[in-house]
Amino acid sequence: MSALLEMRSITKTFPGVKALDEVNLTVREGEIHALVGENGAGKSTLMKVLSGVYPAGSYDGEIHYAGGLAEFRDIADSEKRGIIIIHQELALVPLLSIAENLFLGNEQASRGVIDWRGTFRRTEDLLRKVGLREAPTTLVDKLGVGKQQLVEIAKALSKEVRLLILDEPTAALSESDSQALLDLLLELKAQGVTSIIISHKLNEVRRVADTVTVIRDGSTVSTMDARTQEITEDAIVRDMVGRDMAHRYPARDRRAGDVLFAVKDWNVWHPEHADRQVIKSANFEVRAGEVVGIAGLMGSGRTELAMSIFGRSYGQNISGRVSIKGQEVDVSRVDRAIDAGLAYVTEDRKSLGLILEEPINRNVSLAHLQGVSKNGILNDNLETEVAERYRKAMNIRTPSVFQKVMNLSGGNQQKVVLSKWLFAEPEVLILDEPTRGIDVGAKFEIYGIINELSAMGKGVLMISSEMPELLGMCDRIYVMNEGALVGELTAEEASQERIMSLIVTE
Structure with missing residues (x-):
């Protein structure tokens, strides 16, 4: 199988930082090539070099594509050659229709007049290819994140993609949406589309990748070929972080104290649909020095529960009581929740957690x-x-x-x-997907911070879609389904099977 892409000795420097140092990458025609590494390793920077975000002349090294030297001036230049990149933050216009998004900047027009009939027909063909049944006129903001990701891929197909680059494509997707996207990548591979996937989810990498390249600290560390060797998660992790990580979760002394944080009879209605109850009579508690998890499928109400408690940032007609150290506290506004000793690390750090x-x-x-x-x-x-x-x-x-x-x-x-x-200096930290979109090395560091907080006697409430993370970190786990807490398991009782059985039987 011949090489479609060769990136040779790519070096990219920003003021005070060498982001890429003599990186080499070879991608064969018709394969799925995974690019993995810790956050800040240089993966996204390398793909921005490839796609023309960082144009020729702003880096050292050479790109050889489809048999010749390539020097892309910008994204439009690389797209003309069939290289399409889908960034982690989707580049869709929410208030435009699917059809308008697919052909934005690439309108199907004759003499300056858009051919809407032809646009809709072409849109329907593209949507069928990615498994969507929505009408071309559907507004993008009416779609879930998983379907928006598929619209992005349909948009790439509209540009006759030859090399598709996906940066953390499943980071914000549910398990079922992630599997559907990976299945689509395998289908595209069968149709001759070459893909580069950047992902921290090593189980997904092992499932679809033909080749895995590991980058660490801006340099190529290793390349593994699934067709000639068994690629294990341990081997990938070792190359990513430069050491073995036999224990993914740091050890901790489990010494729970008195009840620190308690929520009683908590009810929340939807902010726009007053007749729809989102949280139903939730009761739970967190002890001092304890890490308590909340498990549940996407849409079960976990984030809505957390946000409604933290200053009533979500919902309406909220009722119930919150107490810290045995005293009922006022959490009706964010500033009051903070003053009471609550902190909330949102799942969406870029939009809601940081400026x-x-x-x-x-x-x-x-x-x-x-x-x-x-x-x-x-x-x-x-x-x-x-x-x-x-x-x-x-x-x-x-x-x-x-x-x-x-x-x-x-x-x-x-x-x-x-x-x-x-x-x-909070008493209780609510952590909503605290390790979403970050690599195994950074995860381990954050787990260590959580353990330090529990050792200081703080209470930690941890929401996560990754069951191994909950099982590895938590003293107790509450299980949530359709807005209600349907079960509670100790660390000794908990398993993925027990959690799923509570979700599907309650």
Whole structure:
């Protein structure tokens, strides 16, 4: 099988940082090639070089594509050659229809007049190829994330894709949507489409990839061929982090104290549909020094429960009681919830957890400005000292606390979110998908931080879609289904089978 793509000695430098150092990548025609590595390893940067986001001349090295030297000036230039990249943040316009999104910038027109009949017919053909039955006129904001991802792939097919690049395509998808997307990639492979997939989900990598290339600290570490060797998760992890990780979850002394946080008879109705109850009489508690998990399928109400408790950030007609250290507390607004001792690490760190355009020091102080100010006047020096302290304590990989958060990797962004809330000195931390979209090395560091918090006597409520994560980290696990808590399991009782049986039988 001949090589479709060869990237030779690619080096890319930003001010003060060498993001790529002599990286080599060879992708064969008709294969699915997985590109893996820790956050900040250089995977996305390499793909931006390939797709023309970083144009020829802004990097050193050579790209050979389809048998010749390629020097792409921009994305449009690479797309003309059939290289299409789908970024983790989908590039769709929510208030336009599927058809309008598919052909935006590539309109089916004659003499300046759009051929809508032809556009809709072509859209229907493309949607069938990716397994969607929606009408071409359906607005994109009416689709779930999984279907939006398929629209992006249909958009790529409309441009006669030859090399499809997917950056963390399943990071925000449910298990069923993830499987459907992976099945589609295998179908496209059978049709001759070559794919590069960037993913932290190693089980998915092993399922679909013909070849796996590992990048660490901006350099190529290894390339494994599934056709000639068995590729194991342990081998990938070892190359990603530079060491064996026999224990994915750090050991912890499980010493639960008295009840620290309790929620009683919590009921929440949908914010737009007043007749639809989203959370139904939820009762649970977290003890001091305890890590308690909430398991459930996507749409079971886990995030809605967390957001409604934290300052009633979700829902209407909310009723119930919240107590901390035996005293009922007011959580009716976000500032009151923070004052009561609650912190909430949202699942969507980029939209809800951080101000991406602001530097690290500004983000760290956000939830506790009184800690870096006097008489309402911000002390810049103190704010910088605090941020520097957390940069070191949390091992945030950045040359300076004045670095904009948008320039950090996902794992380091998550550490900034955690720093923000730790500086507020909460009693209880609600962690919603705390390791979503980050690599195994950064996950291990965050697990260590969670264990340190429990050792300090804090209470941690952890929501996660990854059952092994809940089983590896939690003292107890509540199971949620259709807005209700349907079961409770101790660490000794819990297993993936027990959790799923509670979900499907209650």
